[in-house]
Amino acid sequence: MTQGRPLRPPWAGPLGLHHPGAGPVHRLPAMLKLLLLAATGVVVVLPLGPWVAAAGLGVVVLLTALARVPWHRATRGLLPVVLTAGALGTYQAWVRGPATGAEVALDLLTLVLAGALVTATTRADDLLAVVARAARPLRHVGLPPETVALTVGLFLRTVPVLVQVVGESRDAARARGLDRDPRAVVVPAAVRMVGHARTTGDALAARGLTD
Amino acid sequence: MSTSSPDDSTTRTVPSATAAEVPGLLTDPPPPQPARRTSTDVALVATFAAFVAACALVPAIPTGSGVPITLQTFGVVVAGLVLGARRGFLAVTLYLVVGLAGVPVFAEMTGGLGVLGKPSVGYLLAFPLAAAVAGWLGGLALRVPRAAWRYPLLVAAGLGSSFLVTHPAGILGLVARLGVSPAEALAIDVVYWPGDVVKNLLAAGVTLAVLRAFPDLRRGRR
């Protein structure tokens, strides 16, 4: 458990990393974007040389510009990836030659940017709708789609509750002078969390949501 | 939230229960009705998925390879050990799918399909199976009659899932994404071992505490 700074502001909520827009990339169906992304993931594994890799990155950058996703959005959380790509490219160039080094680094950036682009141009709702549709066959193994949707909603709803529980447990541990002991934070938080889940289970049953 | 009101949950073992055991006053109590399961399972799965997310959102320790050290793996092992293989697997799968759909529940408040391109992809995709294996091994550990053995066996169950599932898959991911050899990937992976041992020690302790507080969780374990 980390010490010091509490987790605030609490988790931003289910809106995620989507950036609203009406461009052509935004309008593509979510399912198609997911398939294209999956194809990208396969293609980058093939050793096609640094020029193809550079062209691939160029296409993704172009699409990101076309979608008018602001750069700070598209590149959110990307700094560690850029650093990794730099370190990795250098290492690979040294061990296996500059061509491999460049290709590996470019492929890494391409995939991460492509994923970020799909996420930024597709509403989380739509992606979750794809998930729900994909989950439909699961009813044969005892997971009706309604239950899946309910569980997803409940999950999104519970994250901020838990962030709060952890914060309160940390405050309580601090008040007792136990904040150096991770168990003093994690154990009460986990017990309260399960208690919360039990009450929630009762509430779901009471509302007839799982009948 | 306050789940702390002493009698807001009938499933908890309330102190008044002991008062009802006065000999001679009452005939033998009838056996309890089994509790409703689906709703509790849905709530537990969603809550533990959220728990893994909360663990991932705690600030991470960055490392050179682009795979930060986080509490995520701790959350995954706890989910498996507490919920058992099936529900643990479902909880972590839910976390993974919602994160891939773009909700920022992965380490460093990221989400979306971009993580599939990152070097950490192997670890991430292994999580559901790791939870299932931890749950299965943990179930064996909990069936041991000697209570004193349960803690070390639960630690072993957690470590077993880490080293049978998470680390091999993580190494595969590093090989695929970084283009390094398996030996080089192993050298990167070793960095996470000490933290992993600490996290599993803690996870086993948390599991025992939770199962002591909610003994009937073990009844629902599958």
Place this chain on the structure above:
Amino acid sequence: MIELDAAEVTAWSPDPAGGPDRVVRLLGPVSLRLAERHVAVVGANGSGKSTLARLLNGLVLPSAGHVRVDGLDTASDGPAVRRRVGFVFTDPDAQIVMPTPVEDVALSLRRTVPDAREREARALDVLARYGLAERAHVSVHALSGGQRQLLALAAVLATEPAVLVCDEPTTLLDLRWRTHVDALLATLDQQVVVVTHDLEAAARAERVLVVDEGLVVADDAPGPALAHYRELMGAPRPDHAARGAGPAAS
């Protein structure tokens, strides 16, 4: 009309010495007929009053005996009973399932309103009725505690149940919200059964049940029942032999 017929509730309890789990009695046997519009249930923490409340909508099934709502048995007609009996918990955070108020109310309407767009419109109507229209699309997490409890109530009342059971609905609320929720409960058309620690609120009911150590030890008009309860809580408890000797265990 709610009928309890020698209903008992038991549970598994672990043996502190590490032996096999034992069966312990949480409630009963209790036999009651509740037809009044407003019934209050009072009792100490752990007395079994929450268990009693949970029996009424089948959340807890009787281990022996029967519980019926309008003739429907909670054990065999569970879903029908839950459509008839709404339940509000102490902690709205446990009860609110979806990330925003409008989604949560819409979820309640899932069965009755198949069309998604109409469902959302209906949900907005319901929220407006309880003064939450402006908060319909914000994160539930951004609501105040009072607003969350109001939302929990709105989501339950959206399905228009015949009976509303509330388990300490105002315990977590400040005085202003407590007054608001109490006033709201008083104006409902539904039969309302409220478990409460608020004796002022209990005094406004038509009938008060006092639960102690798993039994209904007083069942009367608010005046005498609450007097009994005050005596019970004030006097040091003699011993377990007094159990069941109260005025109305049947």
